Amino acid sequence: MGLMTNPKAQKIIEKVVLSTYKPLSVLLYIGTFVAIVIVSSSLFSAKTYISENALLPGLVEKQYKSTSDINGYANYLEGISKTDDDIPMAWLQQTFEEIGLDTYSQNFSASHPFLNSPEDVRGTNVFAILRAPRIAGTEAVVFSIPYRGKALEKKMGSTNHGIALMMSLAKHFIQQSYLSKDIISDSRQREYRGSSLGEAYYDTSSDFLAKSPLHGRSGTIMAAINLELPGRRIDHFDLRLEGLNGQLPNLDLFNVAVKLCEKEGVKATFHGQGSLTHTELRDNYGIRYTSKTMLSNMLRQASGKPHGIHGLFLRYGIPALTLHGIPSNSKKGDQSHSIGYILEGIFRSVNNLLERFHQSFFFYVLPETKKYVSIGLYMIPMGMLLVIPTIQALALWFLLGRKSKNIDKDEPIGEEPKGQHHYVIPVLIGVHVCGLLLYLSPEFFVVNFSSYFGLPPTEALVDWVRSCLYWYNLITSYK
Amino acid sequence: MAAPIILTTVLGTLARIIILGSRYTQTLADRIELSTPVTSWKLMTEGVFLLDHGISPYEGDNFHQPPLLLYLFFVIHKTAPSLIPLVFLFLDLTTAFLLYLLNPFSILTCAAQSTSIINNLMIASTFLLTLKGQRISATLTLALASYQSLYPVMLIVPSAMHLAFLKMQERKETISYSSRTAVSAILFTVGSFLIWYFILLGVSYTMLESWDFVRSTYGFTLSVTDLKPNLGLFWYYFMEMFEHFRIFFLWVFQVHAFIYTLPLAIVLWKCPSFVFFCQLILMAVFKSYPSLGDTTVYFALLPVWSHAFHYLRNGLVISVMIVISVVLAPVLWHLWIYAGSANANFLFAFTLIYSTAQIFLVTDLIFAFLRRSFSLQHGMKALKPDGTEKLVKLQ
Numbered sequence: 001m002g003l004m005t006n007p008k009a010q011k012i013i014e015k016v017v018l019s020t021y022k023p024l025s026v027l028l029y030i031g032t033f034v035a036i037v038i039v040s041s042s043l044f045s046a047k048t049y050i051s052e053n054a055l056l057p058g059l060v061e062k063q064y065k066s067t068s069d070i071n072g073y074a075n076y077l078e079g080i081s082k083t084d085d086d087i088p089m090a091w092l093q094q095t096f097e098e099i100g101l102d103t104y105s106q107n108f109s110a111s112h113p114f115l116n117s118p119e120d121v122r123g124t125n126v127f128a129i130l131r132a133p134r135i136a137g138t139e140a141v142v143f144s145i146p147y148r149g150k151a152l153e154k155k156m157g158s159t160n161h162g163i164a165l166m167m168s169l170a171k172h173f174i175q176q177s178y179l180s181k182d183i184i185s186d187s188r189q190r191e192y193r194g195s196s197l198g199e200a201y202y203d204t205s206s207d208f209l210a211k212s213p214l215h216g217r218s219g220t221i222m223a224a225i226n227l228e229l230p231g232r233r234i235d236h237f238d239l240r241l242e243g244l245n246g247q248l249p250n251l252d253l254f255n256v257a258v259k260l261c262e263k264e265g266v267k268a269t270f271h272g273q274g275s276l277t278h279t280e281l282r283d284n285y286g287i288r289y290t291s292k293t294m295l296s297n298m299l300r301q302a303s304g305k306p307h308g309i310h311g312l313f314l315r316y317g318i319p320a321l322t323l324h325g326i327p328s329n330s331k332k333g334d335q336s337h338s339i340g341y342i343l344e345g346i347f348r349s350v351n352n353l354l355e356r357f358h359q360s361f362f363f364y365v366l367p368e369t370k371k372y373v374s375i376g377l378y379m380i381p382m383g384m385l386l387v388i389p390t391i392q393a394l395a396l397w398f399l400l401g402r403k404s405k406n407i408d409k410d411e412p413i414g415e416e417p418k419g420q421h422h423y424v425i426p427v428l429i430g431v432h433v434c435g436l437l438l439y440l441s442p443e444f445f446v447v448n449f450s451s452y453f454g455l456p457p458t459e460a461l462v463d464w465v466r467s468c469l470y471w472y473n474l475i476t477s478y479k
Numbered sequence: 480m481a482a483p484i485i486l487t488t489v490l491g492t493l494a495r496i497i498i499l500g501s502r503y504t505q506t507l508a509d510r511i512e513l514s515t516p517v518t519s520w521k522l523m524t525e526g527v528f529l530l531d532h533g534i535s536p537y538e539g540d541n542f543h544q545p546p547l548l549l550y551l552f553f554v555i556h557k558t559a560p561s562l563i564p565l566v567f568l569f570l571d572l573t574t575a576f577l578l579y580l581l582n583p584f585s586i587l588t589c590a591a592q593s594t595s596i597i598n599n600l601m602i603a604s605t606f607l608l609t610l611k612g613q614r615i616s617a618t619l620t621l622a623l624a625s626y627q628s629l630y631p632v633m634l635i636v637p638s639a640m641h642l643a644f645l646k647m648q649e650r651k652e653t654i655s656y657s658s659r660t661a662v663s664a665i666l667f668t669v670g671s672f673l674i675w676y677f678i679l680l681g682v683s684y685t686m687l688e689s690w691d692f693v694r695s696t697y698g699f700t701l702s703v704t705d706l707k708p709n710l711g712l713f714w715y716y717f718m719e720m721f722e723h724f725r726i727f728f729l730w731v732f733q734v735h736a737f738i739y740t741l742p743l744a745i746v747l748w749k750c751p752s753f754v755f756f757c758q759l760i761l762m763a764v765f766k767s768y769p770s771l772g773d774t775t776v777y778f779a780l781l782p783v784w785s786h787a788f789h790y791l792r793n794g795l796v797i798s799v800m801i802v803i804s805v806v807l808a809p810v811l812w813h814l815w816i817y818a819g820s821a822n823a824n825f826l827f828a829f830t831l832i833y834s835t836a837q838i839f840l841v842t843d844l845i846f847a848f849l850r851r852s853f854s855l856q857h858g859m860k861a862l863k864p865d866g867t868e869k870l871v872k873l874q
Contacts, residue, residue, distance in 0.1 A: 247818060317820075
């Protein structure tokens, strides 16, 4: 408090701020960008490590044996998804039940908050619970795979092989005695537009998503793994972490996945960037790759859009990630075995957990798969960016004080200068009213007026945003 | 002059009616910033339910509000349950009539149906009646406020001082608290307060025919057994601390909450109403279960001391700290409780900022107040012999 209460010190602060705030702001602005890039370099980023001792990835003997069924399942699904859009519910349920899992399904229909979507989004999710022998159904891990069908497969790639692998793994796990967490195998339809298992599981209600009740449940979900496997052979796994509103899973889960991929000789990447060797990192150009990865990581978070359906689990506090298989060019060979090992390993690691994921970081950005930049480090550029409005505001405040002192020179001393700040009140209220109107306008505009312009609702929304930007430019340039 | 008053009255009433009628009341009632275990409407309904079924609400460890309040809401619930939001609206508007109307904290507290509304009304009435010199009614409202939440007990000191002050002014005596007039006035005030207080306790006893409620209300407030997070300082410390230090720190914290009465009364003896005001801020910081509702009374009284604002040094810092903590505390609460990616430290950091801001406010105000009195005595500019301005420091 000494600094703040001493009038002399305050005068000094005032002097320093007023004389330097303009160049300092520019300098900090440039400095922020430089700092973000520098922070990603190998000089600052630290090597990832497994923080939770219970995980012990890759320590156990590999036991999974890929059966011949896996090809049968995959072939059947590929045949179906070539012609049909709907999930083969009966077949999935039957297969899961044959394996010995408790199988349930859930129907849902989603609607847009204010657009009457021409295509009705309906779908079914099928999920099967493998009851673990060593626990009374109090904890569970989710293994989820999106089912895409004909139309979506063309856009986003097939996931049929993943479902086949899921069945084969379930067949393996049900014979094991070590499981202490239930495994919920879950095939979702309609990606983000459908109901997520989190919503169904915790039964959160939404005005825009109608769903049938869930008839079977397991325990608390400790983690969720989402697999998108396009075929028997992949070039590498791209690991996807960013969830809804930029939320991230615990870094330990990512580390486990990277470590197991490495162990099985499957390359793992993050935003297309694998781990760099020591010389590559030390090389002057290493920073080019690391900063690019880190920035695309941040950009994805800033967009608020999840990077895979794992992102919907994160909002329920469930750490989750997507293993996205990038198809290989060569058709030869079958990697089902090593991919199976990776997943077996991840599930066994998570199975070892005694507490929820909490040891490692929740706030981080990644310059590559084996390095991380913790919150303590990336907050420095962030703080630099925040200093700018702070000193600008301080400078304004000090200037205001000076002005009022000059005005009141002739007035009797000790009088509080009046009427200095009042003019901001109408502006403040005006800005808030404008904000409220803008917030309400898309719905109002699209619902009421799109038909006059002969526009379909979805396009009208885009046009509305465009016209807003146009008017905004017009108003600001007028001033 | 009438137009702005009517406008604010209409706006303030409308805002309360709209929020009370909306679907957000439940959400607001569950917010830790607005409802504490001693003021929560949810727990009040629980108490009413238990009473309705012939079970004493004070037997369990759930209900911590005083019996008269319980019976009040019990009666309203029995006769006309739909009136309950209107009761809160009416009580808050009465306080608003005395003090504030458009303070968002008070509107939200009203919408959350937190019973701190009633406490605020009592404290505001005490302040008004003390200034008017109405001893009997002022001590009654003060007794009601203390009966409900215990901490206002310390307001008896400035209240008694002010009433004595008025008496001495009336008799045109020089101000001295050791004079006969002052001592008798103080004794009368304290006596009348105690009589009211014991009447309230007695009535509560005859209603319940047991003293259980004392342990459940005052015992609870003092021993802080519910460590649900709130805006105060207690929960985090008592959650982190080893159990065998608990009694010791309980004394430290609670004595801390009460002890400022004495030095404030000594330093600011010339202006008991300012002591009253400072006590309100300190209460909002150091009580065991504070909420945003506790700030509303003193925020409304702040302009009373606007003549001293000239000497405030940290107005900007304090307002920024309060805004930041109030905006970010719910975000970090979400990160901790719902998203699971933060922890208790995150929320506590912001409740700490919130408390620190209020402490800055009170220290800065006291400084400004004393600095102004200094200027009144020594002139605006204290000059050194060589003609340069002296630096006035608060040591």
